[in-house]
Amino acid sequence: MSSSRLALYEQQPGSSSRFDIDNLIDERYRALQDAKQARNLWPTWWKGHLRVGKVYAVLNDHEKAINSFERALALAPTNNEIQKALYESRQILGRQLRLEHLESKLSPRSIPEQLNELQRNLGLDPEEVRMTYRLLEEIDPSIADVIKGHQYEHGDIDVKQDYEQAAKYFAKAANQGNAEGMYNLARLTDRGLGVKKDHNLAQGLLEQAAAQPPQHPLLEELPNNGVALAEHALGLRHAEGVVVHKNLLRAAYWYQRAVNHGCSEAANNLAIMYEDEPAPIVDRKLRLRDSHRIEVISKHREWESHRNNLDHSVISGAHKPRVKQQTPKSLIGLKSITLREMNPTRDHIYSGYVLSATIIDAAHAWTPSIHLVIEDENLDCEQMCIYGFPEEQGEYLTSKVYTIGSKMNIINPYLRIGASDMKPFIRIDDFSSILVQSESERVINMCRCCGEPNAPYACSKCKQARYCSKECQTMDWQLYKHKLICKN
Numbered sequence: 001m002s003s004s005r006l007a008l009y010e011q012q013p014g015s016s017s018r019f020d021i022d023n024l025i026d027e028r029y030r031a032l033q034d035a036k037q038a039r040n041l042w043p044t045w046w047k048g049h050l051r052v053g054k055v056y057a058v059l060n061d062h063e064k065a066i067n068s069f070e071r072a073l074a075l076a077p078t079n080n081e082i083q084k085a086l087y088e089s090r091q092i093l094g095r096q097l098r099l100e101h102l103e104s105k106l107s108p109r110s111i112p113e114q115l116n117e118l119q120r121n122l123g124l125d126p127e128e129v130r131m132t133y134r135l136l137e138e139i140d141p142s143i144a145d146v147i148k149g150h151q152y153e154h155g156d157i158d159v160k161q162d163y164e165q166a167a168k169y170f171a172k173a174a175n176q177g178n179a180e181g182m183y184n185l186a187r188l189t190d191r192g193l194g195v196k197k198d199h200n201l202a203q204g205l206l207e208q209a210a211a212q213p214p215q216h217p218l219l220e221e222l223p224n225n226g227v228a229l230a231e232h233a234l235g236l237r238h239a240e241g242v243v244v245h246k247n248l249l250r251a252a253y254w255y256q257r258a259v260n261h262g263c264s265e266a267a268n269n270l271a272i273m274y275e276d277e278p279a280p281i282v283d284r285k286l287r288l289r290d291s292h293r294i295e296v297i298s299k300h301r302e303w304e305s306h307r308n309n310l311d312h313s314v315i316s317g318a319h320k321p322r323v324k325q326q327t328p329k330s331l332i333g334l335k336s337i338t339l340r341e342m343n344p345t346r347d348h349i350y351s352g353y354v355l356s357a358t359i360i361d362a363a364h365a366w367t368p369s370i371h372l373v374i375e376d377e378n379l380d381c382e383q384m385c386i387y388g389f390p391e392e393q394g395e396y397l398t399s400k401v402y403t404i405g406s407k408m409n410i411i412n413p414y415l416r417i418g419a420s421d422m423k424p425f426i427r428i429d430d431f432s433s434i435l436v437q438s439e440s441e442r443v444i445n446m447c448r449c450c451g452e453p454n455a456p457y458a459c460s461k462c463k464q465a466r467y468c469s470k471e472c473q474t475m476d477w478q479l480y481k482h483k484l485i486c487k488n
């Protein structure tokens with residue numbers, strides 16, 4: 001009964017009418033139920049698993065099909081029919097996953113792909129290609145292992161296709177710290193090609209690859225290919241909820257990193273994600289007890305209350321910066337960066353990068369510098385000090401421009417390590433490197449605690465600070481020390 005039904009829809013020609021499609025799906029569904037029933041009646045009967053696998057294969061669910069074929073094969077290891085079905089489903093799934101993960105014309109190309117293209121375009125003969133391989137092997141043996149892995153994965157003029165050998169070479173490269181080796185081993189591990197299928201292990205390999213330096217460690221002018229590929233794959237996983245929990249914010253983070261490292265397909269996916277889904281919602285309340293946030297904001301308020309009690313004439317100058325932060329000549333090709341991507345222990349100018357931020361706390365004083373607290377798109381916050389503006393503009397800048405809720409882009413941000421307290425902050429020496437966004441972008445009546453816009457309540461004492469709720473006001477008073485700066 002069940003085998004005839006399977007045969008019936010396997011031979012069903014393409015249908016166009018709605019009725020036929022419904023009917024076809026219905027038939028397939030019943031065939032699957034029949035096959036599952038056959039398998040459940042006798043779970044060690046390999047034909048039951050084979051039949052379930054075949055139905056899944058026809059339904060184009062090759063992951064499940066492979067699972068069933070593998071079970072069947074475990075019960076009948078020499079059966080040709082199972083081996084053939086398993087091989088076919090693996091091939092198809094491999095193609096499907098490759099399409100998802102690697103659009104070859106858009107992704108950064110691996111070294112063997114670059115060499116193959118050279119061979120095609122320049123008519124290099126296979127011997128020359130082999131020579132280039134040998135040359136690369138001398139510079140970095142792990143590159144040669146990656147190349148061998150690709151040769152075995154797909155088969156070429158020199159070697160017969162063999163997933164197990166491919167996995168061995170990728171693993172060898174990965175053990176030498178090669179990001180492309182890690183990425184490719186992750187790919188095979190994800191699909192159980194040549195190695196045991198293990199999604200979690202694959203996840204770990206991708207994270208490991210993404211943590212490698214973005215430029216090749218020995219050939220610095222070359223991108224470290226596996227890094228962007230792994231970042232892109234991690235973006236896909238978080239966007240679709242594969243292996244990890246679906247998290248669009250994490251997806252956006254990984255896509256953006258992949259874009260920064262030259263993967264244009266990630267840019268495409270990032271754009272599609274924002275088009276399909278509402279902007280990722282970040283839980284503001286969750287971050288309010290972050291110890292760094294509390295420290296930065298309360299320190300800022302302590303400083304301001306201290307300043308308010310001082311005679312301005314006794315305030316001494318600031319420490320000279322170690323390096324001079326400047327705005328670049330051209331804005332073309334700038335990449336975005338967030339606070340968490342900056343090393344908090346390294347005094348460094350991130351040249352060629354833009355930090356987008358919102359001012360969440362400001363101060364009235366402007367000598368020797370304007371003190372602010374900024375928050376970036378991840379809701380991470382940091383202290384910021386602006387130097388190098390004409391002193392006669394101080395009043396105007398602190399009261400009208402650099403005020404709470406104002407959004408800006410900081411070009412070539414300088415993460416300065418404080419000379420006395422060794423704490424990081426963003427230092428601006430060329431204030432033309434701050435591009436303040438238009439008034440329409442400003443967050444109006446921002447809650448001083450959580451940052452929500454249109455906060456309805458004002459502090460009854462100072463009438464300045466706005467709050468969205470009683471909880472926020474209490475938290476701001478105690479935890480963030482609003483009490484230090486609140487006065488009528």
Ligand SMILES: [Zn+2]
Nearest residue numbers: 447450468472
């Ligand atoms: Zn609030």
Ligand SMILES: [Zn+2]
Nearest residue numbers: 459462465486
């Ligand atoms: Zn107040």
